Amino acid sequence: MTVYAAPVDDMRFLLHEVFDVSTALAGLPGLPEVDADLMDAVLGEAAKVCEGAVFPANAVGDREGATLTDAGVVMPAAFHDAYRQWADGAWTGIALDPAYDGQGLPRVVDFLVTEMVCGASLAFSILPGLTRGAWRAIAAHASEDLKRRWLPKMATGAWTGAMALTEPQCGTDLGLLRTRAEPAADGDGWRLTGTKMFISAADHDLTDNVVHLVLARLPDAPPGTRGISLFLVPKMLPDGRRNGWSVGSLEDKMGLHASPTCVVNYDGALGWLVGEPHRGLPAMFTMMNDERLFVGIQGIGAAECAWQSAAAYAAERLQGRAPGGPVRPDLPADPIVHHPDVARMIDTARATTEGGRALAAWVAIQLDRAEHLPPGPGRAAAEDLVALLTPVVKAAGTDFAFEACVAAQQVLGGHGYVRDWGVEQLVRDVRVTQIYEGTNGIQALDLVGRKLLPDGGRLPQRLFDLVRADLPGMPADLREPVARVLAASERVVETLQAGLSPTAAAEAATDILRLFALLSYGWMWGRMAAAAERGDGALHAAKRKTARVFARRVLPEAETLTARIAAAAA
Amino acid sequence: MTVYAAPVDDMRFLLHEVFDVSTALAGLPGLPEVDADLMDAVLGEAAKVCEGAVFPANAVGDREGATLTDAGVVMPAAFHDAYRQWADGAWTGIALDPAYDGQGLPRVVDFLVTEMVCGASLAFSILPGLTRGAWRAIAAHASEDLKRRWLPKMATGAWTGAMALTEPQCGTDLGLLRTRAEPAADGDGWRLTGTKMFISAADHDLTDNVVHLVLARLPDAPPGTRGISLFLVPKMLPDGRRNGWSVGSLEDKMGLHASPTCVVNYDGALGWLVGEPHRGLPAMFTMMNDERLFVGIQGIGAAECAWQSAAAYAAERLQGRAPGGPVRPDLPADPIVHHPDVARMIDTARATTEGGRALAAWVAIQLDRAEHLPPGPGRAAAEDLVALLTPVVKAAGTDFAFEACVAAQQVLGGHGYVRDWGVEQLVRDVRVTQIYEGTNGIQALDLVGRKLLPDGGRLPQRLFDLVRADLPGMPADLREPVARVLAASERVVETLQAGLSPTAAAEAATDILRLFALLSYGWMWGRMAAAAERGDGALHAAKRKTARVFARRVLPEAETLTARIAAAAA
Structure with missing residues (x-):
């Protein structure tokens, strides 16, 4: 069976003994003073929700899966209870701007809480993960009117977000996209028409609304990536009507069965422009960069659950004798953790996971600095380092995580291949983190x-x-x-x-x-x-x-x- | 979509241009003279069955899966047709001893044919794979009476084989096993009682009978691995009655859904001793060594299908432009095979797959020599090299294969994660080859x-x-x-x-x-x-x-x- 105990002590060690985070963040303009005790308390509370509500939903959620009905996407029953507890704590917005109902904590705390929810359930983590990214893109690029209308409920988790980029003919190469936007004859926005695919959490029944950020072309758009604009396209319109898009199908995937991956048909759906016309791709990159860091953290969370689960199994499973002689002569065989080849797999997975956590947390501190320092050399340095390390956190975090999950599965032997034991789910779920978000x-x-x-x-x-x-x-x-x-x-x-x-x-x-x-x-x-x-x-x-x-x-x-x-x- | 074309030309290149197999095998006592044309013809015919009958059953077999009913294990419909064509050609026994209805071809031909069936369907390949291994263990250790009674129908594929080693408390460490055998009061054999798990193909409805090789302890057995005996325990007894064992459950696995992995309860099942009392483990190793080479070949076959599928996708999928400038300016983007990072993944998978094939084929030639040379330095050398390289073929063949399948999945991007495209099945199926058979x-x-x-x-x-x-x-x-x-x-x-x-x-x-x-x-x-x-x-x-x-x-x-x-x- 998988086990997951949020590594709160490890996180506190990082924050205080390695990074001295209180000093590192002290006096950043606009960042409320946050003392060590408060950070530690937040981590402790987050651990309770992730261990107690989210983790128990993970395996049953995989079994039940998300399903598409006439009324839209229905989420696994266990996810309803878990999401309610998550939203009750307003955990999605802990590091978002209080001006729009966030709680203004440092990013580094958010990164660590996010790792916990990823460790508890990758499928679940996508809901707050995408919401935060969409929130930041809207906050950075949309009009004040759009921000006031949409951000507060996303910050509390009352609504969630999604991003719609990929089309059948274009994934990596967004210059090929075809979805078009035309001025709405009947309103202040735009009507979007086209088909998007691989849209995570585009629809579900956990919240009243879902806010899409959609890339599309205006009528006068030049070809290629310089002719793409960004639109906010909700599920429910402000007047309470259902917007003009629907889920065409759900992908049947290797893993993440509790996370609906949707084909979405936009049939004249009403949306509002976010940022400047034809400048949608740079605006979208505000979200993409956020998501890339998030996906790296997904890997770290999954890898933490994997090595913990392997270590728990290896401490109990008895097979053979350690090469240096019996370690537990009182038992019919030694626990397999005493076999050096088994210990090697667990220890290596742990080493790459904890290294990834430290790097992600360090990058989060740079994000806090980049966000709050006035323009100048300090902020430029922080921005450079975030830009440099974002692809490293994403790719290395997920590559090492896949290796860790596969190693954990190997430690369990045949049991690692059987669904009841749960480790194979980690392998199936984490695999896509090496693929999506670039x-x-x-x-x-x-x-x-x-x-x-x-x-x-x-x-x-x-x-x-x-x-x-x-x-x-x-x-x-x-x-x-x-x-x-x-x-x-x-x-x-x-x-x-x-x-x-x-x-x-x-x-x-x-x-x-x-x-x-x-x-x-x-x-x-x-x-x-x-x-x-x-x-x-x-x-x-x-x-x-x-x-x-x-x-x-x-x-x-x-x-x-x-x-x-x-x-x-x- | 996955594609699979049996690499017959590559195999012929190996046999004739690299190994000069006709010379290498010429004059081996007891090995019928097999000229190059016959070998090439056999490979060509095997390719037809594997491409035309087995490969089409693979994806639908995964969808349908094997199921347990009151009447026993029911195989996917598509496997019935595929197995009939396989058995019609008597492909299982092409390199088995003609004295018991095999066809006496060299092992090296069998290895290459086996790679084809593995490339076409890992789940399917287990049926002949286990049958051959059980056949060889019986042939090497059982009485002439048992051999005459059981081997011919296994050689033709009319019956299949399975091996029952693992118990809940013992996998790698067979010294811990508890299944016991007692003299049958009512017959010439032994009555076996105990529970075995992780038994591949223990039961199915493709053939009239299934022959288990079971490790168990005699009443006077010493503890540990020196007290284990080997028994032949069929599903149907010679008098037509059903033997006293049943499938308790099927494992729900990450992959290989069309291969039933059974918990088997032996309730006084009738069996016959194979080889000497308490010498079951060495006898079982005849089968295990055969299976380890087979599992390495499973990896090579799956990896071949994986890189072929990735190459086919990369030749069609258009995204972005090659770093050195457009390769296909006539198209809206270049096929992704022209991106060096994509080519790297495909080429590396191909290189390790073809290296593995060559090594497995070379080992097969040594097996032919070890089997047919008279005792002496030549045979000793061949035996040594087979012993040395068996764990390499098994572990490296499957480790490189997993890497190749994961790389192929990566080439497909999001489509690699979606079940319809088939490459994710390769990843799920091949994963267990790194785990089972040691x-x-x-x-x-x-x-x-x-x-x-x-x-x-x-x-x-x-x-x-x-x-x-x-x-x-x-x-x-x-x-x-x-x-x-x-x-x-x-x-x-x-x-x-x-x-x-x-x-x-x-x-x-x-x-x-x-x-x-x-x-x-x-x-x-x-x-x-x-x-x-x-x-x-x-x-x-x-x-x-x-x-x-x-x-x-x-x-x-x-x-x-x-x-x-x-x-x-x-």
Whole structure:
């Protein structure tokens, strides 16, 4: 059976002992003063909802699935109760702007709470995940009138959000999209017509309304990506009528059965323009960047549940004897956790998960700084680092998560393949996180082409400076391998800056992203190991041990990556 | 949609241009003379059955699944037609002994035909796969009476086989098993009582009978693995009565829905001892070793279907432009195969699949030699190499296959996650091949503890000698990296022989197996590349290209593996 205990102590360790978050966020203009006790209390309350309400709905939700009826999408019964508790706590909006009914907590707290809900149920997490992203895009680009009308109920979770980009002929390449918008003869908005697919949570019966952000072309739109506009298209119109769109079908997917993935037919649906005409794609990217970070966190949450479940199984399952001799001679066999090959799988999954959590939390602190600092060098640095690390959090978070879930399944042996035990659901559910919100290959191309190359490599240089500054404080068994990965990463950026052909760069992109993941996760482990040396609790000992696992088992991947990158560049 | 074209040309290239199989098998005592034309004709006929009958049953079989009724297990309708065509051709027994109605072809032909049926449907392939393994165990260990009574109908496929090892409390550790056998008061056999689980194809309605091989304890059995005996326990007794066992339930699994995985309750079921009392485990290993090679081939077949399907999709799907500029300016976007990151995934999957096929075929030739040569150095060498490479074929074949299926799914993007497109089924189905017949972690411990260590490393030394002898004939871009992996493998064996602790060896085992996979696959690619240089067809050009992909992308993994192994040994 899967188990999930929200890793609240690990999160508090990160916030206070590794990042000293109170100091890092102190005095940011517009960010309410939040002391450590309040943050800790919020994490504790979130853990209760996620463990007590969301996690129990996950397996039954997968069994029942979302279904399409004449009245629209019906969600699994268990999700109704879980969502009610979630909305009662208004958890969706804890880090949204209080001007529109958010609660104004730092992003870093939201990231950690989000990881909990993802660990409890990936399918459930999509509801608040998309709502927050849509909220931010509306808040950043829509008129004040639209904001006042739509944001408050999304912030409380009374309504949810969705984004409608993909069409049958266009996924990654949005320039090919065809959905069109024409001025509404009968109102102040636009009438949208077209078919969108792969729309998560486009419809459901958990809330009274669902707010779509839809990409479409105005009548005078130029072709390609410079002719796309963004529209807010709700399910229920302000006058209480049902809007002109319907769900054509639900995709039958490998996993995430409790998350409806809809084909949506817009038949003259009424919508309102968000932002400037033809500038929909940059506006949508406000949401996409938010979602990419969210999807990385989905991976981290699922991986946490996976390794915890594998560890629980391995502590109970008795098979054979440890290679160094019986550990539990009182039992007919040793628990399999004492087999080094089993421990290796669990420990590695834990090391990549905790590294991912640290990086995501660190990025969230930069988001808080980017959002609240006045224009200037500090804000520019934070913005650069968020931009650089967003594809890393997304792709590495989900790639490592898939590996962790598959490893957890392997620990359970045959039971890992059987549905009753739940770990196979994690594998099926987490798999799509490597695909949606831009495949991980697209993340790699984004990193290489848009983040490492421009302006002489200004963005990666910022990361290199930070890692280099922290090297002296790291324990030796982390410092040396992290320094090697740093040097390798610097060489890669030099190669790119020296004019590597676009084809070679594209061939090497996925390996380059993984190298930057090793660098940034290794950096985080160096900082965590340093903080752990200052404490003497069981948690500190576990961190020191897991840091060594990361150094011994994960960082050596850099050797292969650099060889492959060199081969592509040659 | 998945596509599957049996790679007959690739197989013929292997048999004739790489291995010169007619010469390799010429004059083996007891092996009928089989000329190249006959082998090619058999492959061609097998391709027709696998493409035309088995492959079309695969997706619908997954949808319908096997179900348990009061009358026993009912198979999907599509499997009935497919199995009838399979049995009409008596394909199960093409390499079994003609003395018991097999057709006596070389094992290497059987391996290639088996790969085709696995590529067409993993769920279907289990039926002949288990039947052949049970057949060989009975042939090797049972009395002449049992052999005459049971083997002929298994060889033709009129009956199928299954093996019953696992019990709720014992999977890997068979010493813990409890099923007991007592002398039958009313007959010449034994009465078996106990519960077995995870029994693939224990029951179905495709044939009149199913023959189980069951591990159980005699009344006077010593505890542990030295007290286990092997029994033949059919579904239908020779007098036409139903035997005393029933299917308690079917497992609801992640995949292989058309393959019934049964809990079987033996309630005084009548069985006959196969081999000596208390010597059941060694007898069962005749079947297990056969199945381990089969499972490796399952991986290769699934991976072949996966990369073919991904390549077909990538040739049609239009998104964006190639980084070097438009390849198809006549189209609104380029086919995604022209994106280097997509090509990388397809080419790598192809390279590991074809490497696995070559290794499995080479091992099959050694099996033919081991079976037919008289006792002496030639036979001993063949036996050693089969023993050494069985865990490599099993674990590497399935690990690379899972990676290939996941990569193929990634190429399809969102469509890879949707059931209608079929690639997600490959991922779900192939996943268990890394788990059953001994998890891949168990294969690694087998390799390190039982194959690399004994007798001063005699077994790996045989492989090293063969690889070293072939190095000079390899093209330079293979020779250099293969030589590096050879040197790394030799160092690992030296470290083991120098007395590495059992705990350290167990921690490093999975990495060591992967290193031996790189060595043996790299060796095969070196031989294939050398053969391809002697031809000038499209197939030869493809082989040369794919060999370079293997050298550039897969062999560099050795760098990480050696670093990790060194860390474990330190």
